[in-house]
Amino acid sequence: MLELDNLQKTFHPGTPNEVRALQGVSLTLDPGSFLIIIGTNGSGKSTLLNAVAGTFFVDTGKIHLAGHNITRWAEHQRARLIGRVFQNPFSGTAPSMSIAENMALAARRGRPRGFGWALNQRLREELRERVRSLNMGLEGRLDNAIGSLSGGQRQALTLLMASWLKPELLLLDEHTAALDPKSADQVIRLSHEIIQRDKLTTLMVTHSMQQAVHLGDRLIMMHQGRILSDLRGADKARAQPDDLLRRFEEIRQRDRFSPSVAELLQRAYV
Amino acid sequence: MTLFLGALTIGLILALLALGVYLSFRIFNFPDITAEGSITLGAAIAATLLVRGYGPVTATAAGFAGGVAAGAVTGILHTKCRINGLLSGILVMTALYSINLHVMSKSNVPLLNETTLATQAEKIGAAVFGGTADLNVFGWEVGVRDASMLLAVFTLISVLGVALYLFFRTNLGTAIRATGDNPQMIRAQGVSVDFILILGLGLSNGLIALGGAVLAQYQGFADVQMGIGMVVWGLASVIIGEALVGSTSVGLLITGAVMGSVLFRLLVAIALRWGLNPNDLKLITALFVFAALVGPQLLQRLTARRPVITSNPA
Protein backbone atom coordinates (compact mmCIF):
# COMPACT_ATOMS: atom_id res chain seq x y z
CA MET A 1 0.00 0.00 0.00
CA LEU A 2 1.32 3.39 -1.04
CA GLU A 3 0.14 6.60 0.59
CA LEU A 4 1.18 10.02 -0.61
CA ASP A 5 0.02 12.85 1.59
CA ASN A 6 0.12 16.38 0.21
CA LEU A 7 3.51 16.16 -1.52
CA GLN A 8 5.08 19.46 -2.50
CA LYS A 9 8.34 20.03 -4.27
CA THR A 10 9.78 23.27 -5.59
CA PHE A 11 13.02 23.30 -7.55
CA HIS A 12 15.33 26.32 -7.21
CA PRO A 13 13.05 28.07 -4.72
CA GLY A 14 13.38 31.81 -4.51
CA THR A 15 15.24 32.14 -7.81
CA PRO A 16 14.00 33.21 -11.24
CA ASN A 17 14.20 29.52 -12.20
CA GLU A 18 11.78 28.49 -9.50
CA VAL A 19 9.63 25.54 -10.58
CA ARG A 20 6.78 24.33 -8.43
CA ALA A 21 6.89 20.80 -9.75
CA LEU A 22 4.58 19.21 -7.17
CA GLN A 23 1.89 21.37 -5.62
CA GLY A 24 0.16 19.08 -3.17
CA VAL A 25 -0.22 15.59 -4.53
CA SER A 26 -2.17 13.12 -2.42
CA LEU A 27 -2.85 9.57 -3.45
CA THR A 28 -3.66 6.26 -1.83
CA LEU A 29 -2.90 3.17 -3.82
CA ASP A 30 -4.19 -0.25 -2.80
CA PRO A 31 -1.82 -3.21 -2.84
CA GLY A 32 -1.74 -4.80 -6.28
CA SER A 33 -3.15 -1.71 -7.93
CA PHE A 34 -1.71 -0.71 -11.31
CA LEU A 35 -1.86 3.05 -11.69
CA ILE A 36 -1.33 4.81 -15.01
CA ILE A 37 -0.13 8.41 -14.88
CA ILE A 38 -0.57 10.71 -17.85
CA GLY A 39 -0.21 14.45 -18.11
CA THR A 40 1.08 17.37 -20.07
CA ASN A 41 4.81 17.87 -20.53
CA GLY A 42 6.45 19.15 -17.39
CA SER A 43 3.36 18.43 -15.31
CA GLY A 44 5.43 16.69 -12.64
CA LYS A 45 4.98 13.03 -13.52
CA SER A 46 8.68 12.18 -13.34
CA THR A 47 9.06 14.42 -10.31
CA LEU A 48 6.33 12.44 -8.58
CA LEU A 49 8.06 9.12 -9.30
CA ASN A 50 11.43 10.56 -8.28
CA ALA A 51 9.92 11.82 -5.04
CA VAL A 52 8.59 8.36 -4.28
CA ALA A 53 11.88 6.72 -5.24
CA GLY A 54 13.84 9.14 -3.09
CA THR A 55 15.92 10.86 -5.78
CA PHE A 56 15.31 13.94 -3.62
CA PHE A 57 13.31 14.71 -0.49
CA VAL A 58 9.95 16.43 -0.79
CA ASP A 59 9.59 19.89 0.76
CA THR A 60 6.44 18.95 2.61
CA GLY A 61 4.19 15.93 2.76
CA LYS A 62 4.55 12.32 3.78
CA ILE A 63 5.19 9.10 1.93
CA HIS A 64 4.16 5.76 3.39
CA LEU A 65 4.92 2.49 1.70
CA ALA A 66 4.19 -1.02 2.98
CA GLY A 67 3.77 0.20 6.52
CA HIS A 68 6.92 2.32 6.61
CA ASN A 69 7.13 6.08 6.69
CA ILE A 70 9.81 6.44 4.00
CA THR A 71 9.62 10.23 3.67
CA ARG A 72 13.16 10.65 5.03
CA TRP A 73 14.69 7.43 3.74
CA ALA A 74 17.60 7.79 1.33
CA GLU A 75 17.11 6.54 -2.21
CA HIS A 76 19.20 3.41 -1.71
CA GLN A 77 17.24 2.54 1.43
CA ARG A 78 13.92 2.83 -0.38
CA ALA A 79 15.28 0.53 -3.08
CA ARG A 80 14.67 -2.31 -0.63
CA LEU A 81 10.96 -1.78 -1.27
CA ILE A 82 10.96 -0.28 -4.75
CA GLY A 83 11.88 -1.62 -8.19
CA ARG A 84 12.43 0.89 -10.91
CA VAL A 85 12.73 1.18 -14.69
CA PHE A 86 13.88 4.49 -16.09
CA GLN A 87 12.98 6.20 -19.34
CA ASN A 88 16.56 6.02 -20.56
CA PRO A 89 17.51 2.41 -21.37
CA PHE A 90 21.09 3.25 -20.35
CA SER A 91 20.10 4.18 -16.82
CA GLY A 92 19.01 0.84 -15.44
CA THR A 93 21.99 -1.40 -16.14
CA ALA A 94 25.76 -1.34 -15.69
CA PRO A 95 26.96 -1.36 -19.33
CA SER A 96 30.43 -2.84 -18.97
CA MET A 97 29.24 -5.68 -16.77
CA SER A 98 27.73 -8.89 -18.08
CA ILE A 99 24.03 -9.72 -18.23
CA ALA A 100 24.59 -12.32 -15.52
CA GLU A 101 26.40 -9.87 -13.22
CA ASN A 102 23.72 -7.24 -13.66
CA MET A 103 21.03 -9.75 -12.84
CA ALA A 104 23.01 -10.96 -9.83
CA LEU A 105 23.20 -7.40 -8.53
CA ALA A 106 19.43 -7.14 -8.83
CA ALA A 107 18.94 -10.49 -7.12
CA ARG A 108 20.26 -8.84 -3.94
CA ARG A 109 18.39 -5.56 -4.25
CA GLY A 110 18.31 -3.91 -0.85
CA ARG A 111 20.11 -6.78 0.87
CA PRO A 112 23.52 -6.72 2.48
CA ARG A 113 26.42 -7.43 0.15
CA GLY A 114 29.43 -9.21 1.56
CA PHE A 115 32.11 -11.58 0.42
CA GLY A 116 29.89 -14.32 -0.97
CA TRP A 117 30.26 -15.03 -4.70
CA ALA A 118 28.01 -12.80 -6.76
CA LEU A 119 27.31 -15.66 -9.15
CA ASN A 120 27.00 -19.33 -8.38
CA GLN A 121 25.74 -22.23 -10.43
CA ARG A 122 22.27 -22.16 -8.92
CA LEU A 123 21.81 -18.46 -9.48
CA ARG A 124 23.11 -18.79 -13.04
CA GLU A 125 20.55 -21.49 -13.79
CA GLU A 126 17.77 -19.44 -12.28
CA LEU A 127 18.65 -16.28 -14.15
CA ARG A 128 19.12 -18.21 -17.38
CA GLU A 129 15.52 -19.40 -17.03
CA ARG A 130 14.25 -15.91 -16.36
CA VAL A 131 16.20 -14.45 -19.25
CA ARG A 132 14.92 -17.25 -21.48
CA SER A 133 11.37 -16.20 -20.62
CA LEU A 134 12.02 -12.91 -22.44
CA ASN A 135 12.22 -14.83 -25.73
CA MET A 136 14.98 -12.55 -26.91
CA GLY A 137 17.62 -15.23 -27.29
CA LEU A 138 19.71 -13.60 -24.57
CA GLU A 139 20.01 -16.75 -22.45
CA GLY A 140 23.00 -17.81 -24.54
CA ARG A 141 24.72 -14.46 -24.04
CA LEU A 142 24.73 -14.22 -20.26
CA ASP A 143 28.41 -13.34 -20.17
CA ASN A 144 28.18 -10.57 -22.76
CA ALA A 145 28.43 -6.98 -21.60
CA ILE A 146 24.99 -5.38 -21.35
CA GLY A 147 26.36 -2.36 -23.18
CA SER A 148 26.41 -4.43 -26.36
CA LEU A 149 22.62 -4.91 -26.33
CA SER A 150 19.89 -2.85 -27.94
CA GLY A 151 17.76 -0.40 -25.97
CA GLY A 152 14.78 -2.75 -26.05
CA GLN A 153 16.81 -5.66 -24.76
CA ARG A 154 18.29 -3.53 -22.01
CA GLN A 155 14.89 -2.25 -20.98
CA ALA A 156 13.49 -5.80 -20.88
CA LEU A 157 16.40 -6.87 -18.68
CA THR A 158 15.98 -3.83 -16.44
CA LEU A 159 12.34 -4.78 -16.00
CA LEU A 160 13.36 -8.30 -15.09
CA MET A 161 15.88 -6.89 -12.61
CA ALA A 162 13.41 -4.46 -11.05
CA SER A 163 10.84 -7.20 -10.51
CA TRP A 164 13.18 -10.04 -9.57
CA LEU A 165 12.61 -9.67 -5.81
CA LYS A 166 8.91 -8.79 -6.11
CA PRO A 167 9.06 -5.15 -4.97
CA GLU A 168 6.38 -3.56 -2.82
CA LEU A 169 6.17 -0.93 -5.54
CA LEU A 170 7.22 -0.89 -9.18
CA LEU A 171 7.97 2.47 -10.79
CA LEU A 172 7.92 2.74 -14.58
CA ASP A 173 8.66 6.18 -16.01
CA GLU A 174 7.91 6.25 -19.75
CA HIS A 175 10.06 3.17 -19.93
CA THR A 176 9.21 2.54 -23.57
CA ALA A 177 9.41 6.12 -24.80
CA ALA A 178 12.97 5.77 -26.08
CA LEU A 179 12.32 2.49 -27.92
CA ASP A 180 11.29 1.73 -31.49
CA PRO A 181 7.60 0.73 -31.78
CA LYS A 182 8.29 -2.99 -32.00
CA SER A 183 10.56 -3.09 -28.93
CA ALA A 184 8.18 -0.79 -27.09
CA ASP A 185 5.37 -3.26 -27.75
CA GLN A 186 7.47 -6.15 -26.55
CA VAL A 187 8.49 -4.37 -23.34
CA ILE A 188 4.91 -3.28 -22.63
CA ARG A 189 3.65 -6.83 -23.07
CA LEU A 190 6.37 -8.05 -20.73
CA SER A 191 5.54 -5.36 -18.16
CA HIS A 192 1.89 -6.35 -18.28
CA GLU A 193 2.73 -10.04 -17.81
CA ILE A 194 5.04 -9.47 -14.87
CA ILE A 195 2.72 -7.03 -13.10
CA GLN A 196 -0.24 -9.41 -13.52
CA ARG A 197 1.68 -12.51 -12.54
CA ASP A 198 3.28 -11.06 -9.41
CA LYS A 199 0.37 -8.69 -8.61
CA LEU A 200 2.80 -5.82 -8.29
CA THR A 201 1.64 -2.45 -7.05
CA THR A 202 2.71 -0.24 -9.93
CA LEU A 203 3.02 3.41 -10.93
CA MET A 204 3.48 3.76 -14.66
CA VAL A 205 3.94 7.04 -16.48
CA THR A 206 3.16 6.96 -20.16
CA HIS A 207 2.59 9.42 -22.97
CA SER A 208 0.81 6.79 -25.07
CA MET A 209 -2.97 7.04 -24.91
CA GLN A 210 -3.15 3.46 -26.18
CA GLN A 211 -1.12 2.21 -23.23
CA ALA A 212 -3.08 4.46 -20.88
CA VAL A 213 -6.45 2.96 -21.79
CA HIS A 214 -5.37 -0.65 -22.23
CA LEU A 215 -3.22 -1.04 -19.14
CA GLY A 216 -3.81 -0.56 -15.47
CA ASP A 217 -6.85 -0.43 -13.22
CA ARG A 218 -6.68 3.23 -12.36
CA LEU A 219 -5.60 6.36 -14.18
CA ILE A 220 -4.63 9.82 -13.01
CA MET A 221 -4.01 12.86 -15.12
CA MET A 222 -1.52 15.43 -13.91
CA HIS A 223 -1.13 19.08 -14.77
CA GLN A 224 1.10 21.73 -13.23
CA GLY A 225 2.10 19.59 -10.30
CA ARG A 226 -1.42 18.49 -9.38
CA ILE A 227 -3.68 15.55 -10.00
CA LEU A 228 -6.55 16.80 -12.17
CA SER A 229 -8.57 13.63 -12.56
CA ASP A 230 -8.58 10.18 -11.13
CA LEU A 231 -10.41 7.39 -12.95
CA ARG A 232 -10.95 4.00 -11.39
CA GLY A 233 -12.94 0.83 -11.78
CA ALA A 234 -15.59 1.05 -14.46
CA ASP A 235 -14.67 4.64 -15.34
CA LYS A 236 -11.12 3.58 -16.06
CA ALA A 237 -12.26 0.52 -18.01
CA ARG A 238 -14.59 2.67 -20.14
CA ALA A 239 -12.06 5.41 -20.88
CA GLN A 240 -11.12 5.77 -24.54
CA PRO A 241 -8.12 7.57 -26.02
CA ASP A 242 -10.50 10.24 -27.34
CA ASP A 243 -11.83 10.97 -23.86
CA LEU A 244 -8.33 11.49 -22.56
CA LEU A 245 -7.38 13.69 -25.48
CA ARG A 246 -10.52 15.78 -24.97
CA ARG A 247 -9.55 16.25 -21.35
CA PHE A 248 -6.10 17.45 -22.46
CA GLU A 249 -7.79 19.88 -24.84
CA GLU A 250 -9.86 21.30 -21.97
CA ILE A 251 -6.72 21.83 -19.97
CA ARG A 252 -5.11 23.59 -22.87
CA GLN A 253 -8.15 25.84 -23.24
CA ARG A 254 -8.09 26.72 -19.60
CA ASP A 255 -4.39 27.56 -19.79
CA ARG A 256 -5.23 30.37 -22.21
CA PHE A 257 -6.46 32.31 -19.19
CA SER A 258 -3.82 33.89 -17.08
CA PRO A 259 -2.36 31.46 -14.58
CA SER A 260 -4.05 33.17 -11.65
CA VAL A 261 -7.46 32.97 -13.29
CA ALA A 262 -6.81 29.36 -14.13
CA GLU A 263 -5.89 28.80 -10.54
CA LEU A 264 -9.12 30.35 -9.33
CA LEU A 265 -11.18 28.37 -11.81
CA GLN A 266 -9.45 25.24 -10.84
CA ARG A 267 -10.10 25.81 -7.16
CA ALA A 268 -13.73 26.41 -7.95
CA TYR A 269 -14.41 23.62 -10.38
CA VAL A 270 -11.90 20.84 -10.17
CA MET B 1 71.69 -8.02 -14.74
CA THR B 2 71.28 -6.59 -11.24
CA LEU B 3 69.86 -3.49 -12.85
CA PHE B 4 67.37 -5.56 -14.82
CA LEU B 5 66.28 -7.52 -11.75
CA GLY B 6 66.03 -4.31 -9.76
CA ALA B 7 63.79 -2.76 -12.38
CA LEU B 8 61.60 -5.86 -12.42
CA THR B 9 61.32 -5.84 -8.63
CA ILE B 10 60.44 -2.17 -8.36
CA GLY B 11 58.02 -2.59 -11.24
CA LEU B 12 56.27 -5.37 -9.35
CA ILE B 13 56.19 -3.40 -6.11
CA LEU B 14 54.75 -0.38 -7.88
CA ALA B 15 52.17 -2.67 -9.47
CA LEU B 16 50.36 -2.11 -6.17
CA LEU B 17 50.30 1.58 -7.05
CA ALA B 18 49.01 0.70 -10.52
CA LEU B 19 46.26 -1.49 -9.03
CA GLY B 20 45.21 1.31 -6.69
CA VAL B 21 45.14 3.81 -9.53
CA TYR B 22 43.21 1.33 -11.68
CA LEU B 23 40.60 1.12 -8.93
CA SER B 24 40.17 4.87 -8.47
CA PHE B 25 40.77 6.23 -11.97
CA ARG B 26 39.34 3.41 -14.04
CA ILE B 27 36.72 1.63 -11.98
CA PHE B 28 35.37 4.73 -10.24
CA ASN B 29 36.45 7.27 -12.81
CA PHE B 30 37.63 9.28 -9.82
CA PRO B 31 40.85 11.31 -10.29
CA ASP B 32 42.30 10.50 -6.91
CA ILE B 33 45.49 12.44 -6.13
CA THR B 34 45.56 11.15 -2.54
CA ALA B 35 47.87 8.44 -3.89
CA GLU B 36 50.88 10.76 -3.79
CA GLY B 37 50.45 11.18 -0.06
CA SER B 38 49.28 7.68 0.77
CA ILE B 39 52.23 5.89 -0.85
CA THR B 40 54.52 7.96 1.35
CA LEU B 41 52.26 7.40 4.34
CA GLY B 42 52.56 3.64 3.90
CA ALA B 43 56.34 3.94 3.70
CA ALA B 44 56.52 6.33 6.64
CA ILE B 45 54.38 4.20 8.94
CA ALA B 46 56.16 0.97 8.04
CA ALA B 47 59.67 2.45 8.38
CA THR B 48 58.90 4.17 11.67
CA LEU B 49 57.38 1.03 13.18
CA LEU B 50 60.32 -1.06 11.97
CA VAL B 51 62.78 1.31 13.59
CA ARG B 52 60.75 1.09 16.78
CA GLY B 53 61.21 -2.67 16.72
CA TYR B 54 57.88 -3.89 15.38
CA GLY B 55 57.83 -6.95 13.14
CA PRO B 56 57.85 -6.38 9.38
CA VAL B 57 54.41 -7.92 8.85
CA THR B 58 52.85 -5.70 11.51
CA ALA B 59 54.64 -2.63 10.15
CA THR B 60 53.53 -3.38 6.58
CA ALA B 61 49.95 -4.06 7.63
CA ALA B 62 49.90 -0.79 9.56
CA GLY B 63 51.11 1.00 6.42
CA PHE B 64 48.22 -0.53 4.50
CA ALA B 65 45.76 0.54 7.19
CA GLY B 66 47.09 4.10 7.07
CA GLY B 67 46.41 4.21 3.35
CA VAL B 68 42.88 2.90 3.85
CA ALA B 69 42.22 5.70 6.33
CA ALA B 70 43.65 8.36 4.01
CA GLY B 71 41.56 7.16 1.07
CA ALA B 72 38.45 6.98 3.23
CA VAL B 73 38.97 10.59 4.29
CA THR B 74 39.16 11.66 0.64
CA GLY B 75 35.96 9.70 0.01
CA ILE B 76 34.21 11.34 2.96
CA LEU B 77 35.30 14.84 1.88
CA HIS B 78 33.88 14.15 -1.56
CA THR B 79 30.63 12.39 -0.65
CA LYS B 80 29.64 13.86 2.70
CA CYS B 81 31.13 17.34 2.42
CA ARG B 82 30.37 17.64 -1.32
CA ILE B 83 33.88 18.78 -2.19
CA ASN B 84 35.01 18.29 -5.77
CA GLY B 85 36.79 14.96 -6.16
CA LEU B 86 40.08 16.32 -7.41
CA LEU B 87 40.14 18.94 -4.65
CA SER B 88 39.33 16.35 -1.96
CA GLY B 89 42.39 14.39 -3.04
CA ILE B 90 44.57 17.48 -3.14
CA LEU B 91 43.48 18.46 0.37
CA VAL B 92 44.25 15.06 1.81
CA MET B 93 47.53 14.81 -0.11
CA THR B 94 48.64 18.20 1.22
CA ALA B 95 47.64 17.33 4.76
CA LEU B 96 49.47 14.02 4.45
CA TYR B 97 52.72 15.79 3.72
CA SER B 98 52.74 17.23 7.24
CA ILE B 99 51.34 14.04 8.72
CA ASN B 100 54.09 12.00 7.10
CA LEU B 101 56.72 14.33 8.54
CA HIS B 102 55.13 13.90 11.95
CA VAL B 103 55.05 10.12 11.58
CA MET B 104 58.73 10.00 10.65
CA SER B 105 59.71 13.06 12.77
CA LYS B 106 62.23 13.84 10.01
CA SER B 107 62.22 13.84 6.23
CA ASN B 108 64.01 10.53 5.80
CA VAL B 109 64.02 7.31 7.83
CA PRO B 110 66.77 4.87 6.86
CA LEU B 111 66.32 1.17 7.55
CA LEU B 112 69.82 -0.03 8.36
CA ASN B 113 69.85 -2.97 10.70
CA GLU B 114 66.12 -3.56 11.04
CA THR B 115 64.55 -6.86 10.14
CA THR B 116 62.36 -6.03 7.15
CA LEU B 117 60.38 -8.01 4.61
CA ALA B 118 63.45 -7.60 2.39
CA THR B 119 65.93 -9.09 4.87
CA GLN B 120 63.47 -11.89 5.60
CA ALA B 121 63.12 -12.65 1.90
CA GLU B 122 66.90 -12.76 1.65
CA LYS B 123 67.15 -15.12 4.58
CA ILE B 124 64.57 -17.46 3.11
CA GLY B 125 66.30 -17.18 -0.27
CA ALA B 126 69.67 -18.05 1.22
CA ALA B 127 68.15 -21.11 2.87
CA VAL B 128 66.38 -22.23 -0.32
CA PHE B 129 69.28 -21.60 -2.70
CA GLY B 130 71.80 -22.93 -0.20
CA GLY B 131 74.03 -19.97 0.46
CA THR B 132 74.57 -16.51 -0.88
CA ALA B 133 76.74 -17.36 -3.88
CA ASP B 134 75.58 -16.07 -7.25
CA LEU B 135 73.13 -18.27 -9.08
CA ASN B 136 73.39 -19.22 -12.70
CA VAL B 137 70.03 -18.62 -14.39
CA PHE B 138 70.04 -19.41 -18.11
CA GLY B 139 73.69 -18.46 -18.25
CA TRP B 140 73.31 -15.21 -16.28
CA GLU B 141 74.93 -14.57 -12.96
CA VAL B 142 72.21 -13.60 -10.53
CA GLY B 143 72.74 -12.53 -6.94
CA VAL B 144 70.77 -14.56 -4.40
CA ARG B 145 69.64 -11.35 -2.71
CA ASP B 146 68.18 -9.97 -5.92
CA ALA B 147 66.64 -13.27 -6.93
CA SER B 148 64.96 -13.91 -3.59
CA MET B 149 63.70 -10.34 -3.47
CA LEU B 150 62.20 -10.65 -6.93
CA LEU B 151 60.60 -14.00 -6.14
CA ALA B 152 59.17 -12.72 -2.87
CA VAL B 153 57.69 -9.63 -4.50
CA PHE B 154 56.39 -11.68 -7.40
CA THR B 155 54.65 -14.02 -4.97
CA LEU B 156 53.16 -11.13 -3.03
CA ILE B 157 51.81 -9.40 -6.14
CA SER B 158 50.44 -12.64 -7.58
CA VAL B 159 48.59 -13.43 -4.38
CA LEU B 160 47.22 -9.89 -4.07
CA GLY B 161 46.30 -9.75 -7.76
CA VAL B 162 44.36 -12.99 -7.54
CA ALA B 163 42.75 -11.88 -4.29
CA LEU B 164 41.67 -8.61 -5.89
CA TYR B 165 40.30 -10.48 -8.91
CA LEU B 166 38.32 -12.81 -6.66
CA PHE B 167 37.13 -9.88 -4.57
CA PHE B 168 35.71 -8.24 -7.67
CA ARG B 169 33.55 -11.31 -8.19
CA THR B 170 31.96 -11.20 -4.74
CA ASN B 171 28.68 -9.43 -4.01
CA LEU B 172 30.55 -6.47 -2.59
CA GLY B 173 33.12 -6.44 -5.38
CA THR B 174 30.52 -6.45 -8.16
CA ALA B 175 28.69 -3.65 -6.35
CA ILE B 176 31.93 -1.65 -6.38
CA ARG B 177 32.38 -2.19 -10.12
CA ALA B 178 28.76 -1.34 -10.84
CA THR B 179 29.07 1.85 -8.80
CA GLY B 180 31.79 3.07 -11.12
CA ASP B 181 29.90 1.87 -14.17
CA ASN B 182 26.48 3.33 -13.40
CA PRO B 183 25.80 4.91 -10.00
CA GLN B 184 22.11 5.43 -10.79
CA MET B 185 21.70 1.71 -11.44
CA ILE B 186 23.44 0.53 -8.30
CA ARG B 187 21.54 3.02 -6.15
CA ALA B 188 18.32 1.57 -7.55
CA GLN B 189 19.62 -1.82 -6.36
CA GLY B 190 19.81 -0.52 -2.83
CA VAL B 191 23.51 0.27 -2.57
CA SER B 192 24.79 3.48 -1.00
CA VAL B 193 27.04 5.00 -3.64
CA ASP B 194 28.67 7.20 -1.00
CA PHE B 195 29.58 4.25 1.16
CA ILE B 196 30.98 2.28 -1.77
CA LEU B 197 33.07 5.22 -2.92
CA ILE B 198 34.54 5.72 0.56
CA LEU B 199 35.23 2.00 0.80
CA GLY B 200 36.72 1.82 -2.69
CA LEU B 201 38.98 4.83 -2.24
CA GLY B 202 40.07 3.32 1.06
CA LEU B 203 40.94 0.07 -0.65
CA SER B 204 42.69 1.87 -3.50
CA ASN B 205 44.86 3.94 -1.18
CA GLY B 206 45.43 0.95 1.07
CA LEU B 207 46.97 -0.90 -1.88
CA ILE B 208 49.04 2.15 -2.79
CA ALA B 209 50.26 2.59 0.80
CA LEU B 210 51.09 -1.10 0.88
CA GLY B 211 53.21 -0.50 -2.20
CA GLY B 212 54.94 2.34 -0.34
CA ALA B 213 55.54 0.16 2.71
CA VAL B 214 57.11 -2.61 0.63
CA LEU B 215 59.09 -0.13 -1.46
CA ALA B 216 60.58 1.45 1.66
CA GLN B 217 61.73 -1.94 2.88
CA TYR B 218 63.16 -2.85 -0.51
CA GLN B 219 65.10 0.37 -1.01
CA GLY B 220 65.99 0.63 2.68
CA PHE B 221 64.46 3.99 3.52
CA ALA B 222 61.30 6.06 3.60
CA ASP B 223 61.45 9.59 2.30
CA VAL B 224 58.84 12.31 2.55
CA GLN B 225 59.34 13.19 -1.11
CA MET B 226 58.88 9.70 -2.50
CA GLY B 227 55.26 10.16 -3.55
CA ILE B 228 55.79 13.04 -5.93
CA GLY B 229 54.63 12.20 -9.43
CA MET B 230 53.40 8.77 -8.42
CA VAL B 231 49.83 9.23 -9.68
CA VAL B 232 50.99 9.87 -13.21
CA TRP B 233 53.37 6.97 -12.84
CA GLY B 234 50.54 4.65 -11.85
CA LEU B 235 48.35 6.00 -14.60
CA ALA B 236 51.06 5.34 -17.18
CA SER B 237 51.27 1.75 -15.96
CA VAL B 238 47.51 1.29 -16.19
CA ILE B 239 47.43 2.73 -19.71
CA ILE B 240 50.28 0.50 -20.88
CA GLY B 241 48.51 -2.43 -19.27
CA GLU B 242 45.26 -1.68 -21.09
CA ALA B 243 47.13 -1.51 -24.37
CA LEU B 244 48.85 -4.82 -23.59
CA VAL B 245 45.71 -6.79 -22.77
CA GLY B 246 43.30 -4.84 -24.98
CA SER B 247 40.26 -6.02 -23.07
CA THR B 248 37.70 -4.83 -20.56
CA SER B 249 37.59 -7.98 -18.44
CA VAL B 250 38.61 -7.37 -14.86
CA GLY B 251 41.04 -10.26 -14.61
CA LEU B 252 42.93 -9.19 -17.69
CA LEU B 253 42.98 -5.56 -16.64
CA ILE B 254 44.46 -6.48 -13.26
CA THR B 255 47.11 -8.57 -15.02
CA GLY B 256 47.59 -5.71 -17.45
CA ALA B 257 48.15 -3.16 -14.69
CA VAL B 258 50.84 -5.38 -13.16
CA MET B 259 52.48 -6.00 -16.53
CA GLY B 260 52.20 -2.32 -17.39
CA SER B 261 53.95 -1.33 -14.20
CA VAL B 262 56.80 -3.78 -14.83
CA LEU B 263 57.16 -2.84 -18.48
CA PHE B 264 57.09 0.84 -17.67
CA ARG B 265 59.80 0.42 -15.05
CA LEU B 266 61.92 -1.55 -17.50
CA LEU B 267 61.53 1.14 -20.15
CA VAL B 268 62.59 3.73 -17.59
CA ALA B 269 65.64 1.65 -16.63
CA ILE B 270 66.63 1.29 -20.27
CA ALA B 271 66.11 5.00 -20.95
CA LEU B 272 68.24 5.93 -17.95
CA ARG B 273 70.87 3.46 -19.09
CA TRP B 274 70.91 5.16 -22.49
CA GLY B 275 71.69 8.42 -20.80
CA LEU B 276 68.29 9.99 -20.14
CA ASN B 277 68.67 12.72 -17.56
CA PRO B 278 66.82 11.48 -14.44
CA ASN B 279 65.50 15.00 -13.95
CA ASP B 280 63.53 14.62 -17.18
CA LEU B 281 61.86 11.41 -16.09
CA LYS B 282 58.69 12.96 -14.71
CA LEU B 283 58.36 15.27 -17.71
CA ILE B 284 58.61 12.35 -20.08
CA THR B 285 56.16 10.28 -18.03
CA ALA B 286 53.69 13.15 -18.09
CA LEU B 287 54.14 13.53 -21.85
CA PHE B 288 53.58 9.82 -22.27
CA VAL B 289 50.31 9.88 -20.33
CA PHE B 290 49.28 13.01 -22.24
CA ALA B 291 49.92 11.24 -25.55
CA ALA B 292 48.06 8.16 -24.38
CA LEU B 293 45.06 10.28 -23.36
CA VAL B 294 44.97 12.46 -26.46
CA GLY B 295 46.16 9.94 -29.02
CA PRO B 296 42.95 7.89 -29.29
CA GLN B 297 40.81 11.04 -29.67
CA LEU B 298 43.13 12.38 -32.33
CA LEU B 299 43.03 9.10 -34.18
CA GLN B 300 39.26 9.08 -33.99
CA ARG B 301 39.03 12.59 -35.38
CA LEU B 302 41.36 11.70 -38.22
CA THR B 303 39.43 8.58 -39.17
CA ALA B 304 36.06 10.26 -38.66
CA ARG B 305 36.82 12.65 -41.52
CA ARG B 306 36.54 9.85 -43.99
CA PRO B 307 32.95 9.09 -44.81
CA VAL B 308 32.31 5.61 -43.55
CA ILE B 309 29.16 3.63 -43.99
CA THR B 310 28.24 1.87 -40.79
CA SER B 311 25.14 0.27 -39.50
CA ASN B 312 23.19 2.35 -37.02
CA PRO B 313 24.92 1.87 -33.67
CA ALA B 314 21.69 2.57 -31.75
Ligand SMILES: Nc1ncnc2c1ncn2[C@@H]1O[C@H](COP(=O)(O)OP(=O)(O)O)[C@@H](O)[C@H]1O
Ligand atom coordinates in the same frame (compact mmCIF):
# COMPACT_ATOMS: atom_id res chain seq x y z
N1 LIG C 1 15.98 18.04 -10.83
C1 LIG C 1 15.31 19.10 -11.28
N2 LIG C 1 15.80 20.33 -11.13
C2 LIG C 1 15.11 21.42 -11.56
N3 LIG C 1 13.93 21.36 -12.17
C3 LIG C 1 13.37 20.14 -12.37
C4 LIG C 1 14.03 18.96 -11.93
N4 LIG C 1 13.26 17.89 -12.26
C5 LIG C 1 12.17 18.40 -12.86
N5 LIG C 1 12.23 19.74 -12.94
C6 LIG C 1 11.20 20.64 -13.48
O1 LIG C 1 9.99 20.28 -12.89
C7 LIG C 1 8.93 20.31 -13.82
C8 LIG C 1 8.29 18.96 -13.91
O2 LIG C 1 9.16 18.08 -14.54
P1 LIG C 1 8.89 16.53 -14.76
O3 LIG C 1 8.38 15.96 -13.50
O4 LIG C 1 10.11 15.95 -15.32
O5 LIG C 1 7.73 16.56 -15.86
P2 LIG C 1 7.06 15.37 -16.66
O6 LIG C 1 5.65 15.37 -16.23
O7 LIG C 1 7.18 15.75 -18.11
O8 LIG C 1 7.78 14.12 -16.34
C9 LIG C 1 9.55 20.75 -15.13
O9 LIG C 1 9.34 22.13 -15.29
C10 LIG C 1 11.00 20.45 -14.96
O10 LIG C 1 11.78 21.34 -15.69
Ligand SMILES: [Mg+2]
Ligand atom coordinates in the same frame (compact mmCIF):
# COMPACT_ATOMS: atom_id res chain seq x y z
MG1 LIG D 1 9.00 12.77 -17.45
